[in-house]
Amino acid sequence: MTDSPLARWERRNGTVLAVASLLYLAAYAIRVLANGLPGVLHDLCLAVTFATWAVFLVDYLVRLRLSRQRPLRFLRTHWLDTLVLILPLLRPVRVVQTYEHVQRRRDEPRLSLHARVIAYASLSAALLGFAASLTVYAYEHVAPGASIRTYGDSVWWACTTLSTVGYGDMAPVTPVGRLVAVGLMGCGLALLGAVTGSFSSWMLQVFAREGENPYPPEADRPPGNSPGACDRTD
Amino acid sequence: MTDSPLARWERRNGTVLAVASLLYLAAYAIRVLANGLPGVLHDLCLAVTFATWAVFLVDYLVRLRLSRQRPLRFLRTHWLDTLVLILPLLRPVRVVQTYEHVQRRRDEPRLSLHARVIAYASLSAALLGFAASLTVYAYEHVAPGASIRTYGDSVWWACTTLSTVGYGDMAPVTPVGRLVAVGLMGCGLALLGAVTGSFSSWMLQVFAREGENPYPPEADRPPGNSPGACDRTD
Amino acid sequence: MTDSPLARWERRNGTVLAVASLLYLAAYAIRVLANGLPGVLHDLCLAVTFATWAVFLVDYLVRLRLSRQRPLRFLRTHWLDTLVLILPLLRPVRVVQTYEHVQRRRDEPRLSLHARVIAYASLSAALLGFAASLTVYAYEHVAPGASIRTYGDSVWWACTTLSTVGYGDMAPVTPVGRLVAVGLMGCGLALLGAVTGSFSSWMLQVFAREGENPYPPEADRPPGNSPGACDRTD
């Protein structure tokens, strides 16, 4: 239907970009976490980091070209893509989308609307939390007076932050750590709010259907298209 | 209507499994909380633990058989059952469902949709919190430098965590305790989000009906089926 | 319309009960907060406490009688009234309802649905927070090792708890204080969730109407009954 060159490009390169972004995240994780890494491996990770970033840049420029929009307008309508280009650690969030796209082409049974939102938002939040915990660990564990000293501490801190529990036994003290923390709060809480909201709607839906079907756990994969009509109203 | 062998099995064994899961939880609680338990009682609790777990295993295998699905597919479509088999402490969450099923057969007046979601989700959250406080207490109270030293502390910690208040006067310090805490945050917050969301919808509904009926507290048990039609739209 | 003896009783005694419950709260507050109270005033407060509680008891029994229900059934269908009878500090929450009832009789312009839910829920939460801060202060300020030492500390603690921020600089340490805190978390968070949810719906509604009317602040008091039809759908 919408077979513009841009759409074709995006369809063809989705998987390449997803792999590149996972490579980027992996290389970053190894660089941060591996302490006594031999020089060769460290250089390899650095090379992967730059190579994948170059892939993102090329993709961005090609899409800018194919969209036939003026650069400033493209920058504004695709601000999320621009942000992701500058902060490639946010890139893996896009992986979830590609995975779902691939799965759809294979004609597998798709999840219900609420389940898809929950899966997408919680996976995105988990990837964001992973990237944030890596960056915070990198900046905090060497800072004087820091409470986050091991990577385990950093993961624990990311979990307490994303859930808004915030015990305060671990908290960033460096400016960069706090900046990352504020970003994680902003993005993560919006995503987890979407998870909670969808879960709440989904639960109301399951309980509303329960009258006809006495076994609610069977009801979470509704056949036909009646749920679609229902979903559109909420 | 849906009288497949699987449905018949599930209907017949619901109560047995509910009793078994409560026994499991009770035996676990006694083992964790009773300090100077005589050897015989301790062994009895251990025996109950294994016996009930065996019951869950048998039920799982029978349902796998009756479903006539390939094991891997069954494992994927019944991932919640599989998880509950591996972590039987999550099992009691299913009790709420069985209780409601029993009550329905006795033709008692049923609660409204919102009240049912609130009751189900808050009871599940309470059972999860109980299981989590037991496990966290078991691992934390002997750890050096832990802030959770008595079972009361652990319950207080679970309450502050579930409400996302998170004062931080109590927080787990052991890896297992933190893993349980993350699980409690994930499941508990989704459930309590459903409670809050349903309460909010219910309140809007009560206030919307108030115009016709000047006494809102009488309105929380609506007669007839008009609320059903209303509920389905939200 | 619904002029049963019970409805007439409730209409007639609403104001009396509201005044009694405010008197109860005031007497409790004076007893807790006034330190060097002369014996006569202290006894007067105690007398008011018991007198108002007796009023609640008489009202409960009269309503039980007029409802013509069996006691156990009445206890179950009016469990909120029963709870309020046992814990009269929760009573003032009902005041909001009476105030609105009085206002309606005076034919004043009523607020929109969302505004009413926000007003009711936030006032209830504030009254709950006031009662909780009084009780927590009474039990905590004499406890060894407590962080809540003045009434101001207690109010600050109640605010951080209700907002789920939970800094942890103040937290109850006595069993009774923690029990009250858990109650406040449970009720208060549900009420404030309703406030947030209604505010969110209301904001979407105002912005949706903005297209026709360029000045949104004028739109929060919609004339006619079009918003009513709209409200009922969400």
Next chain:
Amino acid sequence: MTDSPLARWERRNGTVLAVASLLYLAAYAIRVLANGLPGVLHDLCLAVTFATWAVFLVDYLVRLRLSRQRPLRFLRTHWLDTLVLILPLLRPVRVVQTYEHVQRRRDEPRLSLHARVIAYASLSAALLGFAASLTVYAYEHVAPGASIRTYGDSVWWACTTLSTVGYGDMAPVTPVGRLVAVGLMGCGLALLGAVTGSFSSWMLQVFAREGENPYPPEADRPPGNSPGACDRTD
């Protein structure tokens, strides 16, 4: 259409007031943050503060006059304006509205309903957080035993408070600081609840549309008026 003198006044002076309120905030920020400010500049800031406040007062009185309402009624129907007159730090929240009004006149493409609510509420929350962090810093950094010692600490505190994470490493200790904190919790959380709620609705909408259009990121700027009909129902 609604060309009353009041509407004309509001349309004409919106930009003037927006500029005045930003000036007020800037002057306040400079006074609080600049430590070794020369006397002349300090006096200039003070003069700007009073001049802008006078502008707000004149605007309020003119609108009271043009509305032809009795003062008490005007005070009640425009309570938000009255509050903003007394606490001009809340004034900049109105700027967002003016900006949008200006943009609309320029016939630029408008954002979808959810995007507008998210933009408005999060900008308002950010401006509130900025004003609160300034005031809290002004009162806290000189208080004995305070944890908020630099302006960076104050911003970090405002972020942890708005997200309800509340680590507790920073918390106000002075009465004024705590009062501002409670105000920030009340307003900020309601606004961010609106952000989270709208984001959740928007995500459900994007995923519901995804079936027809395989590239969800393109779907966030829906053409035509179908989304309007959809938005009005939620």
